[in-house]
Amino acid sequence: MSGAGQEVGLLELPEPSSPGPGQILVAVEAAGVGPWDELLNGGSWDVGLRPPAALGVEGAGKVLAAGANVSGFAAGDRVLAHEAPLPGGSGFWAERVLINADHAAACPPGLDxxxxxxxxxxxxxxxxxxEKLDLARGQRLLVTNGGGATGALAIQLAAAQGIEVTATASAGAAERLLGLGAVEVVDYHDPNWPAKAGGGFDAALIIASGTADAALPLVRDRGRLCSLTSDAPAEERGITSWDLYVEPNAAQLARLAEQAAAGTLKLAPQPLPLSEGPAAFARVVTGGAGGKKIVLTQG
Structure with missing residues (x-):
């Protein structure tokens, strides 16, 4: 399924090449869809796509073949990965994908x-x-768009560390996020949400576009602000402010997979067949997924 600045649609793609040194060829069983896929399609996030190509920088499947110097995986092993750049020039929204073995994590038996x-x-x-925010137990974190896929995971991970999380989300998501560990959920539809959230936060994690400037005054002097939406405001009052862009990390992913398999990290994705990929892409990039994580499946 390809885009690269064009309309996303289904197409026949050539088979990936055989894995080279340090690479594995994976039969994709499921692939994630995210708003970042629009950046791939428009070319503003260069992950090495070579059209015609499949989009998708994350997924799970079974190893078909391993190249030279790969000791951690063999044919038949189940893996998951975030890969960027894509060494085969094509992504996970396909039957097969070529990735670097050192970016893949073993998929535990209890994780579908x-x-x-x-x-x-x-x-x-x-x-x-x-990790960058580096908060300690008992410190307070503001998360904007706690109801989305990244926000819900950040709430769970932070709460497990004893961090007190206040999240902005829709009123309909409040009960779910409180169940995931948030101590308070503020309705972002309320124009006075910053006042409702209060202040004195040790840090803010910006996941909703356009909320960084409103969140900054809520962070205490010498606190921290991390933006995932490329809009970190200028630093003031000794507050450290930066934009963060995700990087592949097999060790971190392996720990996440173990937590998800054990049920201590809850996920509720919406699976759709790969044939519905174009419609799923349109829903996600226009904000029509309602906070649901969409996953494309083979078959």
Whole structure:
């Protein structure tokens, strides 16, 4: 399924080449869809797509073949991965994908392909943001768009560390997010949501576009602000402010997969057949997925 600046549609693609040194060829069972796929399609996030090509930088499946110098995986192993750049020039929205073995994590027996494919980009983004924010137990974190896939994972991971999370989300998501560990949920539809959220936060994690400037005054002096929407405001009052972009990390992904398999990290993706990929892409990039993580499945 291809785009690269064009309308996304179904097409026949050539088979990937055999895996080279350090690479594995994966039979894709499920692949995640995210708003970042629009960046791939428009070319503003260069992950090495060579059209005609499949989109998708995350997924899960079984190893078909391993190249030279690959010791961690063999044919038949189940894996999940976030890969960028894509060494084969094509992504996970296809039957097969070529990836770097050192970016893949073993998929635990208790983790099905749909949930595994929902995890890599959103999970790694949440982990890497929280590591950079470096909060301690009892500190307070504001998360904007806590109801989305990344926000829900960030809430769970932060709460497990004893961090007190206030999240902005729709009123309909409040009960779910409180169940995931948030201590308070503020309705972002309320124009006075910053006042309702209060202040004195040790850090803010910006996941909703356009909320960074409103969140900054709610962070205490010498606090931290991490934006996932490329709009980190200028630093003031000693607040450290930066934009974060996810990177592949097999060790982090392996830990996330184990937590998801054990049920300590909850995922609720919506599976759709690959044939519905174009419609799923349109829903996600226009904000029509309602916070649901969409995963494309083979078959």
């Amino acid at each position: 392909a749909v949930r595994a494919a929902a995890l890599p980009v959103n999970g790694l983004t949440a982990v890497q943001a929280l």
